[in-house]
Amino acid sequence: FDDAQEAVYRQPPPLIVVGSAGSGKTALTLEKLKHAEGEVLYVTHSAYLAQSARDLYYANGFEHSAQDAVFLSYREFVESIRVPLGREASWRDFSGWFSRMQQAFKDIDGHQAFEEIRGVIAAGAGGILSRNDYRMLGVRQSIFPESRRDRLYDLYEKYRAWLFENRLYDLNLVAQEWHALATPRYDFVVIDEVQDITTVQLALVLKTLKRPGHFLLCGDSNQIVHPNFFSWAQVKSLFWQDPQLAERQELCVLTANFRNGLEATRVANQLLKIKQRRFGSIDRESNFLVQAVGAEIGEVALIPDKDATKRELDRKIRQSTQFAVLVMRDEDKAEAKKHFATPLLFSIHEAKGLEYENIVLYRFVSGHRAEFADIVEGVAKADLAIDTLDYRRAKDKSDKSLEVYKFFVNALYVALTRAIKNLYVIESDTGHPVFGMLDMAVGQVNMEARNSTLEDWQKEARKLELQGKQEQAEAIRRTILKQTPVPWPVFGEAKVNELLIKVFREQAPGGKMKQQLYDYATCFDEPVLADWLVQEAKFDQARNFQRLRATLGRKSYVPYFAHHFKDILRQCEQHGIEHRLPMNQTPLMAAAAAGNVPLVEALLERGADREAIDHYGCNALHWALREAFRDAQFARGPLAALYELLAPASIDVNTGDRLVRIDRHLSEYFLFQTLWTLFKSRFTHWQRRAYGAFETQAILEAWQHLPANVVRPERNKRAHLSSVLSRNEIKRDYAYNRALFMRVAQGWYQFNPKLSVRRRQGDEERWTPIFGALNLPLINEFARDDSWESVWGRIAEYLTLAGLPERTIPIVAERALAHQEALARERRKREEEERAALERWREEQAATSRPRYSEEPRWGTREAKRMEIERLRRAIEARKKR
Template identity: 40%
Template structure:
């Protein structure tokens, strides 16, 4: 077998032994390499010498097997392996493999592409081999502009390119989902690079790191609701065109003012606006009303906010990587690039054929932004190979690009190219007439399958599609951007916009569509504004086509439309070739989770309602909001409400809120008098499935109420399974897409609940945290301090330390003040956190969770010290307040993002209620926390000396 070596292997000290073992593997001499299979891991190990091992996997491309050398494991320390994730490996139980013949097809993983000229590979969440163009781009120095079609691997290449960069690096794009996914890909298998610090931010998050905007960013749905009242008075025919003009022309296009003045707007050239000059006055009148509407603060315009922040932005990054740059406006891009120390250290990545956002983007405009910079070198590279879509789908996408070019001319030189398919799969494109029998047949065969999605051009077209198609996977093109499905049904996209697509074909003949003659050419008539007016339609159609990985089904009413003829869709069928397909409930649950993660809530909800038949829970849920009323009813001395007392008692048992037992006992509620004896029995009865770790016993509820249903205590099954070490249930829920960031009544998510349990019971670390940490950690924790977002990625040292504080803060304050208050008064200590707390907690956690160097007390002290609120350092996150040397609490001004709402960390744990419960020593520290918060809220610039303020007088 051919052997490829991970480009970041780093085995210089053992290179001779490595070369020798690789020779054995290439010669199929597995016996000499002492190869053994690690059953259940997907990995093999070879023997370098008596103490060191070589980890590798086996993959298949084009019916040929390859060995991928992944890691050198020193001193048998399998527990420190990046790839084995802390697994305990017993070498005596490994399975010997003497030759390739012993390897079955099930032991190998399919690989998308292998460059035959390369002996190394790259790695994100999977093995990557770059073609010659990709490899050239990878090693080009900044600045760089990467233009790549859908499926060209530009995001994977961009992330690998980011690994080469040093210093402080920003990866940014418009989509929050893409950013989160990119971060998780980047740090797959615990990738570390000590020469860099990378921040992954969506554009909204980037704005928020400067100053969190008030309100919600305006999107088309909100805009459409607002503009509806002016449809008659201003004769609005197409609200989206107005939205695009506001967001891409009047705002966004210029960087020296927040928006164009009326005079500037009226004087724009023919190609600089969607609307002719005669209509612009009325459009600008609408814009002034739009500005007045924004003043209410419900919505904000990100372009205007970006301009207002230009003067506040300071250089803070050594490199900036902008993905999907076609979704970003000029002023937004300027705000991003102003954060660079060196203005030329940027990498931009995108595809102008996929513009469905209102920003009037072109590569020519991008180059205009840099005209003052000396960027004489050819910094633009094009990725024209498609590794995702089948050749059949790519062919029709290319045909659309040829039509677009023939009709409108080239947008710019950089976008004048066709896509080369490289998928090894075959697919098909079927043209079907829009009639009831065909739709009924297609609907019947696909409505239960997660592999088919129906696309319509615009959101308002969904209603017509829903009349025939019952799949929950119904999207507008804008919603579908970033999604891919094996099969796409494109419903009436052309016929529904007959006039617009006739403009696309105006004057175009089949003779104009020669792939070999595609070249850069400007539109013949400069006054022809068709490209600007109709680009949404043609780009949307292109995006819709390229969402199909394998097969495309085009359903059209007007089967003789000129565009269909030019696309080669003339042989329409009266029956599709689709066979009956159905996906399991587990597959639908996973799809709902995936869509929800991408912000496609409408479709995720539709899956749960239509397919999974999820019902609301029949019991009363004790949410945080319902607690005050529950306390009022349960603790009313004049009315004995047993039901309310039962609920409060169960609530207090689960959350270990012992103060309520005394109050309930005083009201003659007998179970509270013997809560230590009865509590365990009651909890076991309430949570029987979890104590037994019985998936089958829980399944009926999961199927009826959904994978994330709340129980009476406002806890999801995943939260309970994690908190109680029900490993089988937790594993099942993870596989089926359970949410990990749902929080309990004290704002603690599943990770924080697991931490709290491990804080109390150290054995819980190995049982649950080590096994599920990769799932529990998510991508980041977001906090707000000084009205600035601070995003702490899960690979950073501060992440686990802060989450430990969040998890145990309430318990820490209550327990230390209640049960050890005398100790603290005598020793002059405070109920706070010190390095010993973190060191003790980290002891027993796997090395892939906390590397050895992060367990050392000097290192822990340095993380606490560098993030003190009073520390003068521009990179200070201000996470901690120092009470005295070595003792810290979370910053009292810190807010945590929970369910899209910012909540103060001390309000989250209900500090007012804690204050009421304290005696003697307690109120002193709690009141000081509150007072500190009040002082700094009134005067954010106040300097409070911790050594004086927190002293116990």
């Protein structure tokens, strides 16, 4: 730390840290977070920043036994209280809707309306503004004059109706509703990049604090590009309700910049001087210039917007990951794409949080001449000959120009501070007054650009994907990597079902498809499928399943066991780092299953996704664990290294109404990963009880050879394991119950059927029921059906509890069950015929016997005595004749 950082580090909370881009705010706050005890929360607007902060926090093996830390994006924080229905509405969603409303609201700008709704009407900690309250706002509290506010409120009401109709939600509106649900939970809270969240969002976080004042906030109001009317004065007033007391509260300011080059920092400071001179100081805390402490001088070049120049620039940068092109707004990207082929093209909203060695700014000023002319109006060059910013407020309170032009000033500031070294500013109006104020002039540009390797581009695509920049990641794969589809069939769920229908239902001739199913059975350890291939398909090779499974199961990824893997990496360049092998594995899954640590490292270095899954929901870690659970040598050998490389930082589950994040350092984490890995085998392999569930003994057996970095020795004990299972059982009354498991029987557990996990579908993430994510319907196809105790009934029960479609008869068993049913029908028919014949015989017997019995007189009557005497007389006569 430098002296300023060290001073902040030693201050107790509550603490507010103001610092520019590259000032080390995040690293400083994380070091302070390490001293907190109990449940602690780090929250920020960006999911990528939250994940990066978490990784930095636990780097170098940091542990704190008295602390349970959770790192969340703001949306994830809201979900941890209760998961909103639907999907979060973005600017693109709003823009598409507003374009259809434009005719009715011609006098309203879409960007300003979006900011007013999110930053004013719905942003207050005291609740959503009523129409009357909105009308009564002061002149500096709204972009719109009082005469137009009714129109804007009409738009807001239509916006709410549109959200409801389209199952979308606005985080501000959700924060307003969730305020009643929030309860004190955290002992300490860090809110990073606080300028990106609104007052009501901030208030919701603070309501989860057990003790007021145990917080640390950090941010930079000069980087506001999200609509929220942020000011540090508002933030302080939220904590200290007395405005005068709030004014006296000191904030810690970090002025050093460790990221940007000296020239980029100089231009950024000039812009801050212009902003302060033109609009006055927003607040005392944002009233500072940045001091560059980096060694790089860098270059800031103003380049005329000429076709020849752009062609030359495009030729140099299109193949380099060191150059990114920035435009002001999303709608400006189409024009930029006509001239620049690089996939690294971002609007300023997308660029937030990014940094590149070289930045090209395209028509930031020329595309908005009037706005920037107004921004520098009345500012003289001599006014900027200062080294510090004095605090002064704007004289005219009715002047809303700062709120109107804030986006343009801050967008340019953010763009300038994305460059680590060089800035290239392309403008058609190079004589615009703003460039004179910034001391920028057209000059000779000597740009050097090195073509990046395919490996570099693979890594860049993965990094952007993690940051939520799907558009740019896909553009890299399409235009740079030019990946081609694999030439072999991939046996995912659809292909397997197709084969099952052909072989078992249609009984297609030939052995090729039977062999493919057998290969699948050996790879995924499906003994029931092998049995059906023998019994129903008459495929005798499958009789050797148990003996040859381990060997044949590797057939589709044998090259991944080799020490030399250049061919595999070339294949990844050709088909993509996430291409699928014949058995629907990614290269990373195959390398993990092979225990090939160097190959795993090489694939991760190229951007392989450790969370990519197969059709059973299993990722690379699960493939490695499956091998370790059945092979002691694998468990004692490569698993220790593989676990450190492959284990995701956390697991997110929805327990039915809220997000629960299970971090990697928790006992529940590895237990959850274990049950996930073993899940399929509970139905496809013989178990002591056909519950389709887990008992502690089976888990301990799987863990018996695992290294200490995977499962700690004190956790690898029956008592501890039983405790973790029981304290997270859905019916358990326990304060920190995560409701992960359901008790099926005494000592037997299964996942809580109401759990769901995140799954990406196209550009969206959705919550998927856990038994759907684990593909229980496909597992049903290969599940055991022991006559004495059927697991099929358990599958039907679990599917019902999870709200999934009803269980169907396995395709492999259709003919056998149909044959059994035919035999049963034949047996029932015979039995019915036998019963009918017996009944007829009885009826015939009754018919022939009835007259005799009916003619005989009742015993004891005179007639009966006469007939008996007659019978005896005949009998005597008959004996005499003999």
